[in-house]
Amino acid sequence: MTGRIDAQLAFLTEADKLKSVLRATTLCNSSRHENAGEHSWHIALYAMVMAEHATQPINIDRVIKMLLIHDIVEIDAGDTPIHGDHDPVKIAAIEQAAATRLFGLLPPDQAQSFRALWDEFEAAETDDAVFAKSIDRVQPVIANLETGGRSWVDYNVTRDQVEARVGTKVARGAPALWEALKSRIDTWFAAHMAGK
Amino acid sequence: MTGRIDAQLAFLTEADKLKSVLRATTLCNSSRHENAGEHSWHIALYAMVMAEHATQPINIDRVIKMLLIHDIVEIDAGDTPIHGDHDPVKIAAIEQAAATRLFGLLPPDQAQSFRALWDEFEAAETDDAVFAKSIDRVQPVIANLETGGRSWVDYNVTRDQVEARVGTKVARGAPALWEALKSRIDTWFAAHMAGK
Numbered sequence: 001m002t003g004r005i006d007a008q009l010a011f012l013t014e015a016d017k018l019k020s021v022l023r024a025t026t027l028c029n030s031s032r033h034e035n036a037g038e039h040s041w042h043i044a045l046y047a048m049v050m051a052e053h054a055t056q057p058i059n060i061d062r063v064i065k066m067l068l069i070h071d072i073v074e075i076d077a078g079d080t081p082i083h084g085d086h087d088p089v090k091i092a093a094i095e096q097a098a099a100t101r102l103f104g105l106l107p108p109d110q111a112q113s114f115r116a117l118w119d120e121f122e123a124a125e126t127d128d129a130v131f132a133k134s135i136d137r138v139q140p141v142i143a144n145l146e147t148g149g150r151s152w153v154d155y156n157v158t159r160d161q162v163e164a165r166v167g168t169k170v171a172r173g174a175p176a177l178w179e180a181l182k183s184r185i186d187t188w189f190a191a192h193m194a195g196k
Numbered sequence: 197m198t199g200r201i202d203a204q205l206a207f208l209t210e211a212d213k214l215k216s217v218l219r220a221t222t223l224c225n226s227s228r229h230e231n232a233g234e235h236s237w238h239i240a241l242y243a244m245v246m247a248e249h250a251t252q253p254i255n256i257d258r259v260i261k262m263l264l265i266h267d268i269v270e271i272d273a274g275d276t277p278i279h280g281d282h283d284p285v286k287i288a289a290i291e292q293a294a295a296t297r298l299f300g301l302l303p304p305d306q307a308q309s310f311r312a313l314w315d316e317f318e319a320a321e322t323d324d325a326v327f328a329k330s331i332d333r334v335q336p337v338i339a340n341l342e343t344g345g346r347s348w349v350d351y352n353v354t355r356d357q358v359e360a361r362v363g364t365k366v367a368r369g370a371p372a373l374w375e376a377l378k379s380r381i382d383t384w385f386a387a388h389m390a391g392k
Contacts, residue, residue: 005376008245013338015241016224019234028212038215041237045211045264049204049306061257064264068241110245142209180201 004107011105017075024081024154028146036071036079039139043067047135053174054134056127066121066132069114073098082140082165083155095122127173134173137166141181149188159189200303207301213271220277220350224342232267232275235335239263243331249370250330252323262317262328265310269294278336278361279351291318323369330369333362337377345384355385 019037026033044067051060071079076098080086103115121129141162144152152162162185171178215233222229240263247256267275272294276282299311317325337358340348348358358381367374 002376005249005373009338009376012238012242012245012335013224013342015238016339016342019223019230019238020225020227027215028209029216031216034215035234037234037237038231041233041240041264042208042211042215044237044240044260046208048261048264049208049302053201061260064240064257064260065244068237068244068260106245139208142205143212146209146212177201180198180205 007105007107008110011102014075014102014105015072018072021071021074021079023079023140024084024151025140025143026147026150028143030147030150034143036074040068040071043135043139046139047132050135050138050174050177051131053176054127054131055173055175056130058128058131062117062128063132063135066117066128067135069118070121070132070136072102072118075102081151081155082137083151083157083161131173134170134177137169138174138177138181141166141170141185145184145188149192152188153192159185162189203301203303204306207298210271210298210301211268214268217267217270217275219275219336220280220347221336221339222343222346224339226343226346230339232270236264236267239331239335242335243328246331246334246370246373247327249372250323250327251369251371252326254324254327258313258324259328259331262313262324263331265314266317266328266332268298268314271298277347277351278333279347279353279357327369330366330373333365334370334373334377337362337366337381341380341384345388348384349388355381355389358385 018040019035021036022033023036023039024033044064047060047063047067051058051063073095077091077094080091099115099118103111103118105111106114120126121132124130124133140151144150151157167178167182170181214236215231217232218229219232219235220229240260243256243259243263247254247259269291273287273290276287295311295314299307299314301307302310316322317328320326320329336347340346347353363374363378366377
């Protein structure tokens, strides 16, 4: 039993490093950039509150677990900003290696089940994963709307880009949420573009 | 539907403030104090990994949800350090008012179900709540062991105090975990006391 608990604690202690991985978005009060640990908490809470808006029947308990581990690979791979330029093939390879190392710290049975859940999230094919991906895209929109479009400004994002990189993903899993966000986003972009 | 989503987003946006509530413990790399948002993520992950060590049958999905919302009241009430001096009656009253305000931002049905789950956690009577409380006490022990006893030093904590405020709670819900931690804690206190 001790060896098993030691392996579990080794994983959980390594996971602490996610609190030092910074994202492009800031807190809603603009005080600092958000880290991937607190982001993971926030979107698990988003999923818990917003489950009823899933367009397909989902298992919210699986979705929450998926979201709790979805960014763990960023401990090795770093954050990939939604609106940044990056090579998706290269990033995917780095994240695969990270998943092997990090989930590999767990006892073998858990290493396998955690990895399977992460693979499912990444593949974005099951209803649970599609909804989880939608929720992962909603929270940064709110952070941007609360902070004067902070990361949209930082990354010179256009309204079309928000539609392509955020809207399509949110609408796929939670169309009612995208409907609710769209008018807020349109208002911000109209005001921001008018001021330029 | 829009009014309902607006209420849900108002709660989730207010919840962002939990990322600015600082705790007595630091990150495992000692770089800064931990905040209550990232702490909530970490212990939900702890619960997910450590569920098998619960001494009674639990519903891990309910435990995880409990842990995701357990510290929300700290947005209004602030953190109460485990080893700090405080008036538990006064703190409880402030936290009750905080729960009323914060969960009250949600649509009425969710306000009621989230509040019931938080009340259950606070009461620490059901098997799910007892296990959730155990897990909430395990993670700071690891943070202390990783940082040279950081908050134990800051708060002049004795080995007896750790037993009373941490050990009894961990052992109640997850005795195998407390067994595994005890020898690490004893080693630290022996070394630290020898150096004094």
